[in-house]
Amino acid sequence: MEQTHQEKKMNKVGTLDEALSYIHSGCSLMFGGFGGVGNPPTLINGILEKGVTDLTLIGNDAGFPTIGIGKVVSQGKAKKLIVSHIGSNPIAGKLLMEGKMEVEFSPQGTLAERIRAGGVGLGGILTDIGLDSMVEKGKQKISINGKDFLVEAALTSDISIVYAKKADTFGNLVYETSARNTNPLVAMAGQYTIVEAEEIVELGELDPEHIITPGIYVDIVVKSRGIDWKWAWE
16 A cells, blocks of 8 residues: 555665765765764665765764775775865875865764754854964954954755664664764754664664754665675774
């Protein structure tokens, strides 16, 4: 029996192909994770298999060359990165120096706040980090109560990809330890948010006290096929 519109709104579980149909060459793609931990491996592998290119990637870092989002970077699929660092992926540095990829650096705390601001509908944030340095270039500076601040624009994306330990069918999410990192912020800041979950349960089965991301931010949930970032630290 075909699902009603209301049932489809309440049950957001879909296939990998359905999720990938929203990711196209040239789009901006925000990802959760820190050094590969918390990157959604099944979605990333699907992006590579689909052959998506010219991506603007927004997230904490460039991953490792063969782990997590680093595979997308290393294979030349990104035209621009907005990240806090690229040091764990030497291929990213090589692409930058060769002029084959643009990189916009943002201090880690500032980056997280820019993503959070985008997720809650703010235009940007104020910070004193980078005052009187090259970081000021091209940025608006304002004074409040006699103190100067730089205006850092909020960050949003066409697509956000998120990794969760558990999801229910409505998209409420639970994260595991450090894999939580930037995923909750990224989930809020995408125009369309795709979640890869290790386990999917029925609505009502998650302890409300453990839910970090409410399902209202999530558009589709897919089942993970496995984790490849866990070997990053071995």
